[in-house]
Amino acid sequence: MGAGFVERLTGRGAKPTLPETLVLGERTVRLDVREHPTARRIVMRLAPGGGALRITVPRRTPARTVLAFLERHRGWAEERLAGASGQIAVAPGILLPLRGRPWRLVHDPACRGSRLEEAGDEGILRIGGEVPHLARRARDLLKREARRDLQAAVDRHAAAVGLLPRSLTLKDTVSRWGSCTADRRLAFSWRIVMAPPAVLDYLAAHEVAHFREMNHAPAFWALCRSLCPDMEAGRRWLKEEGPKLHAYDFGA
Secondary structure (H helix, E strand, C coil), X not given: CCCCHHHHHXXXXXXXXXXXXXXXXXXXXXXXXXXXXXXXXXXXXXXXXHCEEEEEEECCCCHHHHHHHHHHXXXXXXXXXXXXXXXXXXXXXXXXXXXXXXXXXXXXXXXCCEEEECECECEEEEECCCHHHHHHHHHHXXXXXXXXXXXXXXXXXXXXXXXXXXXXXXXXXXXXXXXXXXXXXXXXXXXXXXXXXXXXXHHHHHHHHCCCCCCCCHHHHXXXXXXCCXXXXXXXXXXXXXXXXXXXXXXX
């Protein structure tokens, strides 16, 4: 039997260190290992688009333990990677989803700023400026639209529960679509605006329901359902289709 994964990476007898990348099947992916203060076991996930293998570990987990875990679960990682879609570069001509519809990204140097234009089934997202800044400008436009839609949904659900949010922040998180702190500070992934409006409404209702129930007990789900009667469809969409929204690469 040949050398194990740990020995192949570190050399026989050497003190193991974690590599920056791994070769899985025929692809090289980034290895992203992060300690978490409350983690009790090692958890491995493939990043949307398959660009990185993300591993969450308890504090002070030895490198050899992580490498042994990788060796045991190498087949799982390669299988998931084989089915992962590649990243989609945001560039002139591509279709970007917005509120569940496709929008053609058009670069127009004569355009000042950026704007949305209705054009039948396929809208136009017109972006001005120089090409190197196009992806960032497209991202900024989506974030503006996300803030507007989320604020409206949050305001509506907050009125229903009789409590106001302390703040609303937009992020580009992968592990969660939204969060709510005990003092009602909300955070959302701005990419939710790419989903159908009913999905965004469910997400807003979910986080606002935490104003009253800081848990996921039956009382929480009952409140969430009262705010968003079609919540099961929203949950299902995020689980099945949500990861695809992270495949769009807007650059740094």
